[in-house]
Amino acid sequence: MSYSIDLSGRVAFITGASSGLGAQFARTLACAGAAVVLAARRIDQLKDLRARIEGEGGDAHVIGLDVTDLASIRAAVAHAETEVGSIDILVNNAGVSTTQRLQDVTEDDFDYVFATNVKGAFFVAQEVAKRMLARAKGAAPGTFTGGRIINIASMAGLKVLAQIGPYAMSKAAVVQMTKAMALEWGRFEINVNAICPGYIDTEINHLHWQTEQGQKLINMLPRKRVGKPEDLDALLVLLASSESHFINGAVIAADDGFGV
Ligand code: NAD
Secondary structure, three states, X not given: OOOOOOOOXXXXXXXXXXXXXXXXXXXXHHHOOOEEEEEEOOHHHHHHHHHHHHHOOOEEEXXXXXXXXXXXXXXXXXXXXXXOOOOOEEEEOOOOOOOEOHHHOXXXXXXXXXXXXXXXXXXXXXXXXXXXXXXXXXXXXXXXXOEEEEEEOOHHHOOOOOOEHHHHXXXXXXXXXXXXXXXXXXXHOXXXXXXXXXXXXXXXXXXXXXXXXXXXXXXXXXXXXXXXXXXXXXXXXXXXXHHHOOOOOOEEEEOOOOOO
16 A cells, blocks of 8 residues: 555646745655746746756746736736646745844845745735635536645744844744635635745755854754755645645644754
């Protein structure tokens, strides 16, 4: 006996797919059978990723997206649905961070983080959900196959960490956003859940792990290690699948025990 999850016939839209977790999420969903829409600002990197996914036998499409620009969000989602098909799965992954003490945070730092992590994530989900809702309400009973929205929050949204105050505040907003969306959209078979990753080695922090401070931090972690992007694969595929229909509004830590 074995257990497998198949996303064939599904369309997944991944924001911030040009690097790090987003790129890995796209490869993983493609590997599970979904057609993936790679949405971000750095088109050249998205094209390289598309070639890699196609080389692995997957179906990938490139679309420009700046999540801080509402017109760009609307255009990207419309473009994706015209070119690839109705979006079944949204991975709301684009995110940014800044590092400084609270007393040094400028208005620009604050706006930069909140415009992407909170306002951007909200309006991407809203744009996708409007279309899912229209299908859910218009569909003959039993024909809407359900929507899945996976918000990428952070352990910093649950546990405050020094020198990344605005980032932690923004990810706490993503946690509440997830629950608000789950509450209002769940009855239309749109499940909204959040993943709170712990420290994962990606472009955003790779150099930090080589420094003395980075090594010190690793030594303070429960298992003295940081994760790899693929460590989130199983959880991602589960939340993207129809098998997770009973999971809605969950905020799931994937942090190697850091938050306990
Ligand atoms: P990353 O910097 O490699 O990825 C972030 C992606 O978001 C990049 O591709 C970037 O281009 C994109 N992006 C930023 N602003 C954008 C905008 N305005 N429009 C479109 N795309 C934009 O870092 P990552 O580690 O892969 O982070 C991915 C997500 O995971 C983020 O939301 C981050 O907060 C979260 N996260 C990461 C970690 C970690 O340790 N790496 C831990 C917890 C949460």
